[in-house]
Amino acid sequence: MKKYICYYLLLAVSLPFTQSACEDGRDEYLSDFSTILYFRDSGAISMTLYKTGENTKYQLSVVKAGSDTGATASVSAKVMDNAELLAYNAAEGANYKSLPSDCYSVGASDVNFTSSDLYKTVDVSISPESVESYLDGISTYVIPFELVNGSDSVNVEKKIRFPSGHERFDTDYRF
Numbered sequence: 011m012k013k014y015i016c017y018y019l020l021l022a023v024s025l026p027f028t029q030s031a032c033e034d035g036r037d038e039y040l041s042d043f044s045t046i047l048y049f050r051d052s053g054a055i056s057m058t059l060y061k062t063g064e065n066t067k068y069q070l071s072v073v074k075a076g077s078d079t080g081a082t083a084s085v086s087a088k089v090m091d092n093a094e095l096l097a098y099n100a101a102e103g104a105n106y107k108s109l110p111s112d113c114y115s116v117g118a119s120d121v122n123f124t125s126s127d128l129y130k131t132v133d134v135s136i137s138p139e140s141v142e143s144y145l146d147g148i149s150t151y152v153i154p155f156e157l158v159n160g161s162d163s164v165n166v167e168k169k170i171r172f173p174s175g176h177e178r179f180d181t182d183y184r185f
Contacts, residue, residue, distance in 0.1 A: 044078040047085045047160050048168035050129065054106070054152065057173055059138040066138060069131040070155060070171055074123045076163070083123045084161045087132045087171075089116065090154035098154070098170070106152045106172060113140040114153055134173070 050071035059066050074083055090098070095108050117133035134153065144151055152172035157164045 044076050045074060045081045045083045045162035046076040046165050047083060047157060047162060048073055048075070048165035049087075049155070049157065049171040052168035052171055054150075054172040059136060059141060061138045061142070063139075065135040068134040068136060068173060070134060071129055071131055072121050072157065073129045074127060079128060080125045081162070082125055084159075085121050085157050085164060086159045087116075087119045087121060087155050088158050090156050094156070095152075095154050105150065106154065107149045109141065109144060109151045109153050113137055113144070136173075 050073050057066075057068065070087055072085060072087060089111070090108070092108060095106060098104065099106055114134055114136045117135075119132055121130045121132060123130060132155075136153075141151070155171040155173075157169040
């Protein structure tokens with residue numbers, strides 16, 4: 011009988027310690043990443059431009075993710091200035107050149123997510139005829155987009171998007 015009392019006493023003493031070991035602390039960090047914003051396809055993306063006399067339409071996809079996808083959020087997709095692009099080139103070992111703003115136009119760059127939105131797009135219109143005058147076969151010209159001023163977290167690894175091009179073909183142009 012004494013043997014069973016010792017087992018029960020040992021069990022009663024050890025029970026509070028086992029309960030505290032089960033806490034994993036996930037809730038501590040979930041609020042930091044309740045909503046994360048990023049470009050769906052980040053980095054340099056090559057695209058084809060055709061000279062048809064019309065502008066090429068392109069869409070940047072901005073995604074809302076995280077632990078609270080039902081939240082509202084906002085972010086701006088801005089074009090980097092030359093100083094920011096030079097800093098990026100130095101940090102990444104790249105040699106991108108920014109296309110002049112007369113080669114493209116950007117629609118509404120402020121992206122506002124409602125509770126039901128998981129992604130939104132930013133419209134970009136590119137003029138192949140204007141781009142043609144800058145292509146030299148050596149340089150890689152880009153439109154350097156960056157996500158800034160997010161109401162929540164912006165994924166650092168996926169906040170930059172470069173529609174780019176560097177090669178010229180007969181009647182189509184890589185961009």
